[in-house]
Amino acid sequence: MTAPPAVIVHADGTLLAQAAAARLITRLVDAQVARGVAHVVLTGGRNGNALMRELAESPARDAVDWAHVHVWWGDERFVPSGDPERNETQARAELLDKLPLNPAFVHPMPASDGPDGNDPEAAAARYAEELARAARAETPGERGGVDVPSFDVAMFGVGPDTHVASLFPELPAVYEAERTVVGVRGAPKPPPTRVTLTFPAIRTARDVWLLAAGADKAGAVRLGLGGGGAVQVPAAGAYGRRNTLWLLDRAAAAQLPPGLNRIASP
Numbered sequence: 001m002t003a004p005p006a007v008i009v010h011a012d013g014t015l016l017a018q019a020a021a022a023r024l025i026t027r028l029v030d031a032q033v034a035r036g037v038a039h040v041v042l043t044g045g046r047n048g049n050a051l052m053r054e055l056a057e058s059p060a061r062d063a064v065d066w067a068h069v070h071v072w073w074g075d076e077r078f079v080p081s082g083d084p085e086r087n088e089t090q091a092r093a094e095l096l097d098k099l100p101l102n103p104a105f106v107h108p109m110p111a112s113d114g115p116d117g118n119d120p121e122a123a124a125a126r127y128a129e130e131l132a133r134a135a136r137a138e139t140p141g142e143r144g145g146v147d148v149p150s151f152d153v154a155m156f157g158v159g160p161d162t163h164v165a166s167l168f169p170e171l172p173a174v175y176e177a178e179r180t181v182v183g184v185r186g187a188p189k190p191p192p193t194r195v196t197l198t199f200p201a202i203r204t205a206r207d208v209w210l211l212a213a214g215a216d217k218a219g220a221v222r223l224g225l226g227g228g229g230a231v232q233v234p235a236a237g238a239y240g241r242r243n244t245l246w247l248l249d250r251a252a253a254a255q256l257p258p259g260l261n262r263i264a265s266p
């Protein structure tokens with residue numbers, strides 16, 4: 001059984017991004033001390049990009065052995081390779097191109113002009129196979145038979161409608177119980193066609209971090225921590241095996257009930 005989520009509130013979105021970047025550096029160093037390699041799942045969106053920008057600027061980033069970090073994505077906008085809309089393109093520009101990563105350990109989701117063409121389901125199956133291959137290369141772990149490598153940290157921005165990755169309320173992907181990656185059509189956030197990790201894959205992560213900043217996220221944060229179900233409130237369904245952290249700014253935390261335990265930084 002997973003631990004209840006911890007809620008950490010920072011003064012504003014900038015401080016949230018800086019503190020989360022520092023936390024990620026520490027988490028990756030600890031994972032590498034324990035296991036040699038680390039696996040991180042990146043998120044798209046403004047909060048994820050702000051974190052990556054801060055990480056790129058942090059002198060402490062050199063504490064991580066980047067050549068032994070595997071980089072995965074929680075979701076992708078299904079558009080052509082190199083499109084500025086792609087989460088991969090944005091992550092490369094904000095962070096990845098600035099790090100001494102091993103290119104073979106960077107695992108972008110396929111693009112709509114990739115080997116499967118404009119077929120998000122085939123792209124999802126291909127990414128699932130890439131995850132399974134990485135899982136097979138590891139000693140069997142505690143991931144309950146789910147064919148993904150041992151994610152140390154999986155990060156997700158929370159949308160105003162409570163979506164995480166491309167798991168939108170009541171769309172078919174939130175019901176997926178078997179596959180680790182699925183295609184998504186008709187997403188309310190553009191672009192409508194996407195590829196996403198599913199809950200079974202997300203829940204194998206040791207740590208799941210949910211990032212939200214700004215007043216437009218306050219309702220989603222309240223619902224996500226309010227005991228709702230994952231179908232209507234996908235953010236509530238994203239939790240880790242070891243830790244689930246909600247990393248917020250004050251505006252996003254503004255509607256949390258007063259009784260809910262939280263740790264606030266000045």
Ligand SMILES: O=C(O)C(O)[C@@H](O)[C@H](O)[C@H](O)COP(=O)(O)O
Pocket residue numbers: 043044045046047048075076077087156157158159160163164165166189
């Ligand atoms: O492709 C995307 O857009 C996402 O991966 C999405 O799940 C995002 O993380 C949230 O919508 C939060 O985005 P913001 O941080 O921009 O609000």
